[in-house]
Amino acid sequence: MKTKIIFSLLIAIGLLIIISCSEDENPTNPAGEDNILVNSTFEKNGAPYEDGWKISPPPRGEIVEDAPSGGGDYSLQLAAFDPEGGSATITVAAMEDKMIYKLSLWAKTNSPSSVIFFDQIRNGVVVSREEVDVSDSSWKEIFLTDTLNIAAGDSLRITFMERLSQLVQLKTNYDLCKLAAVE
Numbered sequence: 802m803k804t805k806i807i808f809s810l811l812i813a814i815g816l817l818i819i820i821s822c823s824e825d826e827n828p829t830n831p832a833g834e835d836n837i838l839v840n841s842t843f844e845k846n847g848a849p850y851e852d853g854w855k856i857s858p859p860p861r862g863e864i865v866e867d868a869p870s871g872g873g874d875y876s877l878q879l880a881a882f883d884p885e886g887g888s889a890t891i892t893v894a895a896m897e898d899k900m901i902y903k904l905s906l907w908a909k910t911n912s913p914s915s916v917i918f919f920d921q922i923r924n925g926v927v928v929s930r931e932e933v934d935v936s937d938s939s940w941k942e943i944f945l946t947d948t949l950n951i952a953a954g955d956s957l958r959i960t961f962m963e964r965l966s967q968l969v970q971l972k973t974n975y976d977l978c979k980l981a982a983v984e
């Protein structure tokens with residue numbers, strides 16, 4: 802009887818291990834194992850997926866059916882919608898032993914006011930900021946590399962933002978976001 806119970810337990814544990822392993826194959830993160838961001842493509846199991854991101858509510862921010870090659874079906878879309886432009890942020894812990902961080906993502910826009918910020922935050926204060934504009938009207942990969950002095954407890958924040966609001970609605974799409982510690 803005891804052997805049976807132990808055997809059943811072993812099978813149950815084995816099944817749990819198999820289930821947790823398959824969950825580790827994160828379908829929201831096709832951009833590689835070294836990607837620090839848990840949700841890089843705004844979709845999971847064929848559906849829009851916001852987890853990890855803080856996104857302005859529609860119509861300023863939403864996940865829409867439009868994606869670059871390799872980006873699945875959906876992307877994040879921000880609108881420069883009057884009276885306030887949309888934004889989206891994701892914050893992750895910095896790695897104390899890593900100094901150089903590389904951000905890459907795909908974006909397209911018809912807005913003159915789209916900007917990406919990469920911030921280092923210490924005790925709630927931005928201590929370093931790099932920024933890059935989005936200017937292409939078709940999907941294009943954008944890169945940003947930053948060398949930082951990281952202290953314990955620092956975090957890194959990526960912000961996509963429409964700086965201006967417009968009477969005519971302008972839109973910017975983002976997808977395949979990857980943040981990696983280079984060295």
Ligand SMILES: [Ca+2]
Binds near residue numbers: 875
């Ligand atoms: Ca996507």
